[in-house]
Amino acid sequence: MLNFEFYCPTRVFFGRDQHKRVGEIIKSYGFKKVLLHYGEGSIKKTGLYDEVVKALNDAGIDFVELGGARPNPVLGLVRKGIEICRKENVDLVLAVGGGSAIDSGKAIAVGAANDCDPWLFFMKKREPERALPVGTILTLAATGSETSASAVITNEELKLKRGYNSDFHRPLFSILNPELTYTVSPYQTACGIVDIIMHTAERYLTQKGEAEVTDRIAEAVLKSTINAGRKALKNPRDYKARATLMWAGSISHNGLTGLGRDFFMVSHQIEHEISGMFEEVAHGAGLAVVFPAWMKYAYKYNIPRFCQYAVRVWNCEMDYANPENTAIAGIEATEKFFREIGMPTTMKELNINVTDENIEEMAEKCTNYGERTLPGYIEYGKKEIIDILKLCM
Amino acid sequence: MLNFEFYCPTRVFFGRDQHKRVGEIIKSYGFKKVLLHYGEGSIKKTGLYDEVVKALNDAGIDFVELGGARPNPVLGLVRKGIEICRKENVDLVLAVGGGSAIDSGKAIAVGAANDCDPWLFFMKKREPERALPVGTILTLAATGSETSASAVITNEELKLKRGYNSDFHRPLFSILNPELTYTVSPYQTACGIVDIIMHTAERYLTQKGEAEVTDRIAEAVLKSTINAGRKALKNPRDYKARATLMWAGSISHNGLTGLGRDFFMVSHQIEHEISGMFEEVAHGAGLAVVFPAWMKYAYKYNIPRFCQYAVRVWNCEMDYANPENTAIAGIEATEKFFREIGMPTTMKELNINVTDENIEEMAEKCTNYGERTLPGYIEYGKKEIIDILKLCM
Numbered sequence: 001m002l003n004f005e006f007y008c009p010t011r012v013f014f015g016r017d018q019h020k021r022v023g024e025i026i027k028s029y030g031f032k033k034v035l036l037h038y039g040e041g042s043i044k045k046t047g048l049y050d051e052v053v054k055a056l057n058d059a060g061i062d063f064v065e066l067g068g069a070r071p072n073p074v075l076g077l078v079r080k081g082i083e084i085c086r087k088e089n090v091d092l093v094l095a096v097g098g099g100s101a102i103d104s105g106k107a108i109a110v111g112a113a114n115d116c117d118p119w120l121f122f123m124k125k126r127e128p129e130r131a132l133p134v135g136t137i138l139t140l141a142a143t144g145s146e147t148s149a150s151a152v153i154t155n156e157e158l159k160l161k162r163g164y165n166s167d168f169h170r171p172l173f174s175i176l177n178p179e180l181t182y183t184v185s186p187y188q189t190a191c192g193i194v195d196i197i198m199h200t201a202e203r204y205l206t207q208k209g210e211a212e213v214t215d216r217i218a219e220a221v222l223k224s225t226i227n228a229g230r231k232a233l234k235n236p237r238d239y240k241a242r243a244t245l246m247w248a249g250s251i252s253h254n255g256l257t258g259l260g261r262d263f264f265m266v267s268h269q270i271e272h273e274i275s276g277m278f279e280e281v282a283h284g285a286g287l288a289v290v291f292p293a294w295m296k297y298a299y300k301y302n303i304p305r306f307c308q309y310a311v312r313v314w315n316c317e318m319d320y321a322n323p324e325n326t327a328i329a330g331i332e333a334t335e336k337f338f339r340e341i342g343m344p345t346t347m348k349e350l351n352i353n354v355t356d357e358n359i360e361e362m363a364e365k366c367t368n369y370g371e372r373t374l375p376g377y378i379e380y381g382k383k384e385i386i387d388i389l390k391l392c393m
Numbered sequence: 394m395l396n397f398e399f400y401c402p403t404r405v406f407f408g409r410d411q412h413k414r415v416g417e418i419i420k421s422y423g424f425k426k427v428l429l430h431y432g433e434g435s436i437k438k439t440g441l442y443d444e445v446v447k448a449l450n451d452a453g454i455d456f457v458e459l460g461g462a463r464p465n466p467v468l469g470l471v472r473k474g475i476e477i478c479r480k481e482n483v484d485l486v487l488a489v490g491g492g493s494a495i496d497s498g499k500a501i502a503v504g505a506a507n508d509c510d511p512w513l514f515f516m517k518k519r520e521p522e523r524a525l526p527v528g529t530i531l532t533l534a535a536t537g538s539e540t541s542a543s544a545v546i547t548n549e550e551l552k553l554k555r556g557y558n559s560d561f562h563r564p565l566f567s568i569l570n571p572e573l574t575y576t577v578s579p580y581q582t583a584c585g586i587v588d589i590i591m592h593t594a595e596r597y598l599t600q601k602g603e604a605e606v607t608d609r610i611a612e613a614v615l616k617s618t619i620n621a622g623r624k625a626l627k628n629p630r631d632y633k634a635r636a637t638l639m640w641a642g643s644i645s646h647n648g649l650t651g652l653g654r655d656f657f658m659v660s661h662q663i664e665h666e667i668s669g670m671f672e673e674v675a676h677g678a679g680l681a682v683v684f685p686a687w688m689k690y691a692y693k694y695n696i697p698r699f700c701q702y703a704v705r706v707w708n709c710e711m712d713y714a715n716p717e718n719t720a721i722a723g724i725e726a727t728e729k730f731f732r733e734i735g736m737p738t739t740m741k742e743l744n745i746n747v748t749d750e751n752i753e754e755m756a757e758k759c760t761n762y763g764e765r766t767l768p769g770y771i772e773y774g775k776k777e778i779i780d781i782l783k784l785c786m
Binding site: 228 | 394395396397398399401408606610613614616617620636640644652
């Protein structure tokens with residue numbers, strides 16, 4: 001078990017009707033002026049917007065609003081949000097939506113409270129000194145952004161997608177009502193399932209550290225997500241299944257499933273280049289393509305670990321004489337499940353036309369033009385990333 | 394899945410040598426004057442006291458000290474600590490030790506910051522409005538007090554042991570170095586194992602709420618604790634085993650293993666009466682006696698749940714034709730494990746002489762002299778508690 005620090009202070013309000021308490025919750029903290037930040041309007045269609053506005057009004061909370069956060073949220077909107085926060089003396093950013101609205105809200109919160117351009121944080125050129133507090137109402141089980149310290153933003157001018165971690169913008173509170181995910185489409189539900197699995201699986205399939213509690217918790221999250229994922233796709237209004245996915249999503253990316261083990265997210269890093277270049281690619285769908293390719297490339301560096309994954313998560317039989325068979329069976333089970341829930345597992349199925357030049361460019365960007373390698377079983381440089389991307393074709 | 398609120402803001406520093414950072418950590422928060430609170434002197438024998446003092450001095454942190462917190466920590470010492478904190482303008486209580494020192498430290502922290510006698514909080518007669526912040530260095534994997542909102546104090550005059558939960562006294566940070574538990578005796582290690590198991594098992598064996606993630610996480614904690622418990626007793630300096638117990642202990646009582654399910658701790662409540670009356674009884678040993686008795690009394694009210702416990706935690710075979718057999722097998726497996734690790738499972742083995750009058754008195758106290766029943770599969774009043782206590786004989 002490697003040394004670790006664990007800190008997850010977000011207060012979670014989970015369950016039916018909890019979003020109706022948002023005004024009262026904000027008031028209990030003493031905030032007065034909120035930036036209500038959301039996506040492209042689905043919360044208006046579902047009636048959630050009206051319920052949130054009513055709750056804010058009932059509690060006497062003043063607010064300004066900014067919609068328009070889209071999947072792969074962009075820096076332009078973040079800058080606009082920062083301007084509003086400063087002009088209107090906002091003291092809390094309330095993000096209502098999925099990971100995109102929340103990540104965008106986090107970037108606004110940290111940008112508004114510091115004096116430099118927020119992109120510098122994402123490029124690791126500067127460290128923030130503070131942030132406005134962030135609250136969230138979650139409408140999609142996927143990114144775990146509602147309790148995580150991370151945010152991912154796309155610089156639309158540079159076509160660069162970059163993540164950035166900070167305790168400053170970790171949500172102060174998050175409201176999780178599984179009923180708010182009933183209307184999520186099957187495709188987006190499946191993208192979320194993949195994302196939840198990946199946040200845990202990438203922590204699980206690492207080299208160093210032996211951590212029994214962490215391993216078993218990771219397996220708990222993975223098995224629950226697989227079971228509930230199937231049920232939620234069969235019946236979108238299955239409360240128990242939606243609740244399981246929602247809570248699994250939050251736990252999956254708050255650190256808990258990787259404590260005491262080393263931690264690198266190679267598939268996530270590579271996927272960011274795909275959806276950074278092809279904006280139409282949903283993050284979860286991109287991951288469903290990259291992860292099996294990465295596993296096929298990487299399993300041979302840690303066959304025992306891949307066997308544990310196959311047996312404990314996917315109930316594969318252990319082939320004691322030929323463990324490699326079990327490792328491969330686990331990879332196949334993952335790929336089969338992704339297909340079962342309607343996810344693509346190749347670039348072709350993503351409906352994007354990826355050329356050799358594109359792959360070269362993705363690998364260049366992923367290594368910051370040769371400035372870095374990705375750590376893992378091996379050091380992933382440009383050549384290794386190209387090999388993995390080619391396995392995605 | 395029942396609605397829930399989850400909040401666990403304690404910052405955990407886990408691993409080798411982490412306690413040597415305590416001065417630097419306290420300084421990073423800006424605190425200046427610490428009450429160093431500890432137990433009956435074992436930290437002086439092991440050298441931990443000197444290391445903590447050095448770390449505080451190196452960081453320029455001023456401190457006063459109060460030792461003497463003993464198992465089943467008492468109100469008298471808490472009052473003394475409160476007096477010191479007020480007189481010396483202490484701004485952080487640093488508890489170094491096991492659950493007793495930490496619980497005592499919590500009660501001091503909440504008592505020092507409010508104007509009434511702290512026992513009123515434990516009797517639920519008053520609500521505190523604030524507390525001094527609490528930091529901990531843990532030396533025993535057991536109570537989970539290092540990340541929990543609860544504290545248990547014994548009023549030695551009234552011979553009453555009462556627990557009290559508050560976010561105010563939940564530790565701000567906790568330092569968990571598994572090496573500090575190498576010197577814990579086999580008996581105390583076993584008591585800790587039972588306590589960890591109980592914090593999760595009592596949340597698990599409840600009636601209402603279906604929560605797949607929570608169930609699987611609870612099973613993860615239970616299985617890890619059973620495995621690591623055996624290893625730590627075999628080799629007290631097995632770092633991985635000690636680390637597993639330490640982290641399992643923290644997770645077991647911070648709420649995570651019961652989210653979305655109803656929650657009552659009947660065995661804990663009954664045990665408090667035993668160790669409240671017989672001070673020589675260690676809490677964990679008392680639990681090892683009460684829990685099997687409670688299970689034998691209660692399993693018939695929820696056989697499917699006890700089957701899940703038997704199969705998933707203890708690897709019992711499911712008897713599909715006669716599920717009751719499986720439920721009983723799980724109870725027997727628990728009792729057998731307690732014996733295997735050297736725990737008593739009857740009052741006789743606790744070496745206390747319990748009379749019928751004692752049992753009557755315990756049941757009276759446990760129901761606050763008829764003022765309350767304990768909730769659960771059934772309402773546990775005086776009669777039911779007496780029945781369970783008799784099963785402990």
